[in-house]
Amino acid sequence: MSHSALTPGITSGRLSDDDLARNFSDLHPPLDPHEALVAADRCYFCHDAPCITACPTDIDIPLFIRQIGTGTPEAAARTILSQNILGGMCARVCPTETLCEQACVREAAEGKPVLIGQLQRYATDTLQAAGTHPFARAPETGKSVAVVGAGPAGLACAHRLAMHGHAVTLYDARPKPGGLNEYGIAAYKTVDGFAEREVDWLLQIGGITLENGKVLGPDLSLDTLRGQFDAVFLGIGLGGVNALGLDGEDKTGVLDAVDFISDLRQASDLRALEVGRDVVVIGGGMTAIDAAVQAKLLGALNVTLVYRRGRDRMNASVFEQDLAASKGVRIITNATPRALHGNGTVREIEFEYTDDALTPTGETVRIPADQVFKAIGQALAGDALPDLDGRKIAVTGAGRTTVAGVWAGGDCAAGGDDLTVTAVAEGRDAAEDIHATLSA
């Protein structure tokens, strides 16, 4: 039986395979060689370039763009990857409009920055398509390091440690490595199994033993790891999901957005994936946008993203907000969820209008919803961790925790933006600090 966007309730098969293939194709198709040359030519090769300063991993952007311009994208990739081993994924998911491209002098000059993100992808794709790995391991040091979490921070840390000759065991709770790259990013940003291919390519450095399905807590204890290894890096991300704190949150149809995104990324047949007709997403970050846009692309008739404060307070970038709007997602701001209605299954969700200080106005509105995705933030999960700073692991310097021999980075560590690129920088820098410590 075939369904359409109009079919009520939560169901699969709302769109044809062709429509789904089109909807979930590459958001930014890769530049072809000529497009890359033209885009590269726009770079002014600035002195002490502002784009480098804006990049959390300090990639020498003018240099790599010049290398593309002279027909050596492989050399460009090496420039990128020497600073950011996940340069391929960052090229796809970085909010460049608030980082390097915002700092680009051509943004100041004419409102059109050099396409740094797309050029970075052109370079890294070219090198990775060749299947070669540009870095070689130093001789074995005899030291071993446990890296817990194979997300961006853990992968960056593991690669850098392996390159320095240390033996790395990389643990991850999930069946596949990659962390949010594999499970937490909209499918149209990383098509054709890129996240998995990138990890395979990264592991070519050698010296990294991957152990999936190992969860810190039930399967691994920090104390044991400290005993077994010369150092430990925690890149465990934020495993918990914040709750709305409303009655009826267990009603059928009320789900965590991260699970929806993860299921979508792992689905082999998008037509088999269920989505509501009237979908409401609660939250204002990238996860909320990714869930809302993908619900729409799966064929939901109405998708409404509701955020409790004003647009300018949303964590999602303006580009992401505009993307959502262009796909037909309705964005409602200044509305806080108050009640979930429905008998066993959610039917409506009630909001109260609130100002930016979240002061209630007393006015409420009900929105039909057969599916509600909660995207109001994730939280650190687990106990027996090093001391926290607020709700995250406290770190000083290059990710040193309060426990000797234990470093942390990425989303689980305090400080920094919760961005892939920031996690890579923190993992890399912690690895250098671990290396310096183990070499001392």
Add this chain to the structure above:
Amino acid sequence: MADLTTNFIGITSPNPFWLASAPPTDKEYNVRRAFEAGWGGVVWKTLGEEGPPVVNVNGPRYGAIWGADRRLLGLNNIELITDRPLQTNLDEMTRVKKDYPDRALIASLMVPVNEDSWKSILDRVLETGCDGVELNFGCPHGMSERGMGSAVGQVPEYVGQVTEWCKKHSDLPVIVKLTPNITDVRKPAQAAKDGGADAVSLINTINSITSVNLDSFAPEPTIDGKGAHGGYCGPAVKPIALNMVAEIARTPSLAGLPISGIGGITTWRDAAEFMSLGAGNVQVCTAAMTYGFKIVQEMISGLSQFMDEKGFTSTDELVGRAVPNLSDWQHLNLNYVTKARIDQDLCIKCGRCYAACEDTSHQAISMSLDRTFEVIDAECVACNLCVNVCPVENCITMEELAAGTTDPRTGKTVQDDYANWTTHPNNPGTCAAE
């Protein structure tokens, strides 16, 4: 709209834009299209002597260099003179001239250096009704190996001799096309003038290898693994051509010798620059080969607008207007002092001026932590490099220091009188004269 009608050595054309002797003017079909598009004149593809025509290579005959987005900046060719029978060309020229009597039609000629060959070809082209002849002493490839083209143009005595023959055996106006592949272009120009030439045209193409294939290690264009040097033209050669035109225009012994300017002319502005440095008209090739004949419409409208803005009613008012301002270095005013000024509102903080000045010039630009770039007057020698590398037009300008002010670099007061190297105390010649 200003009237662009031009009289060049008695040949009238509705505008000063002629197509140079080259592939675009090789046949009736092309030339008719050119005239329909609006070109004022055409120099027909060079004719050789009667007999089996020359042959061209059957592989690539052009090579190029490109700027951004493959904008063609320079073109190189190894094509020879026309490879079609002489009579075919003559018949076509006759028909075209008859149908376009108001346009200039010039026969370009290249035959071996003997009087009979030149007399013979001149007799033949006379039948076409063409307005004049151009002697091709310029082509630097292929034909020069056979003692023609630039092999003639590089020997002033030959240039003078052939010019004399042509004036002797024909009443047609004679234009001598000069090669730039020579150390002093004034020498062949003088020989042409002395031989009775009505005008010179320049430049022909420059000896060139545009690129080397780094897989086959062969120059491009490559013919079966080998390459030969070609002739370089297009926007990249314009500065060389402008200088050579100007050198002839300002030389007293060559005064009054009409010049047809050639070399990288792509827009009306290029044409106006050549004319201001003494060219009575201009010839175009690469721009037409790159964009098609239609470009002449922009040249016509642009030059007309420019002349209107300047109040010129005839191209004669433009021709040579910049020649008096061409000077020798030794006569440049050393009391003229300028400093670079950076417009902070226009600056986009790329820092290229800083890198250029700090690394390769005089360390005369400072950079603050917030990327504000400012000129240090005490170090600035006014070299202009910062202006040249700045990507924003008019962001950096050179501003003159008023007389009476102190130049912080030298500590000297800026004088308002004129003083040049010939009178400078550091000049040994000056000391000797005291």
